[in-house]
Amino acid sequence: MVKFSRISGPFRRWFPFSALPEESSHTPIPRFCRIYCALALGAALLILICVYLNSWLWNDIEFLRSEPFRKGITSAVPLDRFNLILNWLGLGMLAGAIFYGFKIARQANLEAVRNTKILQEARQRTMEIAALYDTSQDISAQHDLSALLRTIAERAKKLLATAGCAIFLYDPERQDFEIMVEVGVGMPIGAHLSRHEGLAGRVADTMEYLIVNDYATWPYRSQVLKQLPISAALCVPMARGGTLIGVLGVHEVGGTQRTFTEAEARLLSLFGGNAACAVYNARLMEALRNSEKRFRIAAECASDIVYDWNLVEDKVKYFGELFEKSLARKKLAARSRQAYWEMIHPDDRPRVQESLKKHLEANADFSEEYRISNGKGAYVVVVDRATAIRDKTGRPVRLIGAVSDITERKHAEQMKSDFVSFVTHQLRTPLSGVKWMLELAEDSLNNPKELRSYIRDARISTDRLIGLVKDLLDISRLERGKLQMSCQRICLADLTNSVISEINPLLSEKEQTLSVKVGDGLPEACADAQLLRQLILNLVSNAVKYTPAKGKIEIEITRDGNRLRWAVRDNGIGIPSCDLGRLFEKFYRAGNVLSVETEGTGLGLYLSRLIVEKFGGRIWCDSSEGIGSTFLFELPLDVGEGLNEGCADSCN
């Protein structure tokens, strides 16, 4: 009817056949309608003409019956022949028109039916596509797995217009299905089916859709679902990349008879694919969240700094309490690795960078100890272990590592090695001495004077050894808190004098003078006598040792509030200021002592400190190199000042 549509507007509106075609929402009338119209028109026209011309026909009906008419059609008057021709033509056209009319009507009807069908199918497809699209939108928007599955089930149920829908999720470890979601029927959510059981099992075995149109008589029904009044079911696998994730099924219940078709099965399969994606994605998200959580917890629990360095963009992220609290957080917040490099001690930097380079290129292990600035002007020692993450071409793109503060450990290691060198030298020297002296003694049995000297030397070495071992033991016990004190009331002045008489020989040998000044009305100290004696002896002998011949030593005992103060001052070699802070450390010897004697162990002051602290007091030193030193300690007089309670009890 294209030609007709070109007819101008107003004419179209009343012209009966032109109104119909493309504007009609119903049935488009086929093309050969035109022929029909043409014929009908022609017929009508001709009939009109005939009626006009043959108005007398009705009067001449008898004439038609007469013989001359029948015989002489050909001999009739030309005008009559013309009329007859026209008449027959007209009738013929009319017949044709009627015949065609029926044909067209039938054709139109068929077309109408077919088009309705097509339209319906188109509508159905549109609905399905819309449903699938909505589902995939949900999948990308929602990550809550159960909510997502529920939506999918509801959509599937609506789309296929069934009574119910259920999703079974497969657990490959346990080899069974769990009913995760269910709408409409009352399936037991959370129930389990084994791998080969029931509808889900069959679908899993074949990895294809399964239609059961008469569920009641289906032989493979599972126990779990047997109770339910399912009449027909359609199940499809939810698979992703060949791996079974679960089974999606729709079903009818009760008396409703339904035959699921292959087309429906294919549609549901598409849904199944979507659902599989949904599950897979949700699982991935959860795994990712868990992994991030674990990482964060680990980073926060460890006293490490964990870092994640994007090598491509040179951006670093730091995690961990240690980072939050210290190590120049602001500096590192600059995010680029350069700031971190600059914090490393310059002597260690090349080694660390070289090692990192080797790791990134050749994948050698990266584990380095180095010093790093703590932002407050000092260095701490850390250990840095890292691993690179590479892309497909093997190029490193990320470096993930942990940095731990090992200053304590290093300190302990240093102490251990100090101890070993101490033992090696300090204990072995007197031992060798004793050994050789005795060997010499053996050879001098005929020379008593010589013999005596060797034995004497051996004895002195032995004494030294014994003293050393004793010191070590005391220190060990004090350190571990295992030393038992037997406290009593002691007069400090008396004890000091007793010590002085012991070292008198050495004093006179070095021609040194020693004076003792005691304050008035001093109370007695409360302490362990042996330890206190050791303390005083140590400090006094130090004064004697490190003061040259003819030097002067002064001891002063006073009271300072609720404490007793004991001080010894000498005019000896003094102590360099840089050593003052560490003087009371184990094995520590000031820098200038080696020039005086090599027998010092570095234990004396350490032991003194341990003893004073055990008494609840404190010990310190004032000194100027080359001028002299003063060593002082204070002892508390009552528990309030720090006196040990057990000790106080013994004194009372």
Next chain:
Amino acid sequence: MKDARILVIEDDPFMRRACEMGLKKKGFKVLTAVDGEDGLRQARAGTPHLILLDLLMPKLSGIETLEALKKDDRTRNIPVVILSNSPVETDMQKAQSAGAVGYLVKASLSLQELSDRVAAYLEQTEQTESIGKE
């Protein structure tokens, strides 16, 4: 070599005395020094045939003394044997690289063994020298 001169550089008086007496009894002539500086002085003046050197000494350490000895033309060719109490590898290596011909650990030697080793070192040096002369 019974009239060889041995210089003992040792700060510990007992050790020093024991070495001195022990070597003297075996027939060696012994010079003693109380520290590195003293040792250097005596080595230049007394031209000993062998030097026994302790490592841990005040002021100038054993290694420093050794280096000084090797730098000085007058003392360079005197064989130096380290007499120490430290069995630590690094110390041995340091001594060797600084030019010591031997390393003895005091605690594991008796005086007899000490003098035997000294004699051996002296002989070794003699042989090397005579080869050198040829």
